Amino acid sequence: MSQQVTPRRAAAALVTAALLVPLAACGNGDSKKDEGAGKSADGATTELTVLAASSLTDVFKKAGAVYEKEHQGTKVKFSFAGSQELAAQVKQGAPADALVTADTKTMDGLKADAGTPTVIARNRLVIATGEGNPKKISGLKDLADSKLKVVLAASEVPVGRYGKQVLDAQKIKVKPVSQEPNVRAVLSKVELGEADAGLVYRTDAATAPKKVDAVDIPDAQNAVASYPAATLKTSKNAAAAAAFVKWLSTPEAQKILQGAGFQKP
Numbered sequence: 001m002s003q004q005v006t007p008r009r010a011a012a013a014l015v016t017a018a019l020l021v022p023l024a025a026c027g028n029g030d031s032k033k034d035e036g037a038g039k040s041a042d043g044a045t046t047e048l049t050v051l052a053a054s055s056l057t058d059v060f061k062k063a064g065a066v067y068e069k070e071h072q073g074t075k076v077k078f079s080f081a082g083s084q085e086l087a088a089q090v091k092q093g094a095p096a097d098a099l100v101t102a103d104t105k106t107m108d109g110l111k112a113d114a115g116t117p118t119v120i121a122r123n124r125l126v127i128a129t130g131e132g133n134p135k136k137i138s139g140l141k142d143l144a145d146s147k148l149k150v151v152l153a154a155s156e157v158p159v160g161r162y163g164k165q166v167l168d169a170q171k172i173k174v175k176p177v178s179q180e181p182n183v184r185a186v187l188s189k190v191e192l193g194e195a196d197a198g199l200v201y202r203t204d205a206a207t208a209p210k211k212v213d214a215v216d217i218p219d220a221q222n223a224v225a226s227y228p229a230a231t232l233k234t235s236k237n238a239a240a241a242a243a244f245v246k247w248l249s250t251p252e253a254q255k256i257l258q259g260a261g262f263q264k265p
Helices: 007-037 054-070 083-091 104-108 140-144 158-169 183-191 238-247 251-259
Strands: 046-053 074-081 098-100 118-130 150-153 178-180 197-201 212-216 224-231
Touching: 046 054, 046 083, 046 238, 054 074, 054 183, 054 251, 074 083, 074 238, 083 104, 098 238, 104 158, 104 224, 118 158, 118 183, 118 251, 140 158, 140 197, 150 158, 150 183, 158 197, 158 224, 178 183, 183 197, 183 212, 224 238
Parallel strands: 046 074, 046 098, 150 178, 150 197
Antiparallel strands: 098 224, 118 197, 118 212, 118 224
């Protein structure tokens, strides 16, 4: 027996259908869009600004992508430069949430501005040469040859300080053709053929395997670079900054760092 549809019932059906349409839309496209955009459940996004040493450029970009994927609602933006430049930015009040330097000395000078640091990785120096090592450089002593164009980082830069340390220890005098503001600038000079050799971190040389060769320096003659990470006291996202710094010491983050050639803390 058929049931007659009254005007009242028809109106109720239309209202119900109108309510269901937007709900269905929210349950499908919008949720996926939010997930892809890194939104949290309430739609808010936290953006962290991390100041990091130049030698961390490649590995931190990879680590940041992994972190964002695992921590929906957090975006990590990196600013890379020489550690001494980053320290100057912090002291000048640059808006940032965390800092990772390539030495403990620079971080120790920021006790009034940063939280308690944690060393997340270590590194060592190598001699970067042109591809195929055309000048046949075999060790530190060769850098004293006046016919070689050697480039070093400036002494206030961690890698420059480490370089001076190892050269002084071996009583080797080098007259660099230039002194650069960070390790990537040193590497670039060698890549471009503007220098025959330069002292860089092992991990930096590894980023350009088709353009430079790396001549190992024996551990007994080498220096160990430490990378401390800390939150900044001026951060407006203190909890999120602390979570990121803590994550850098987790097995997952350490696997990424060590996969790029960094040593265990």
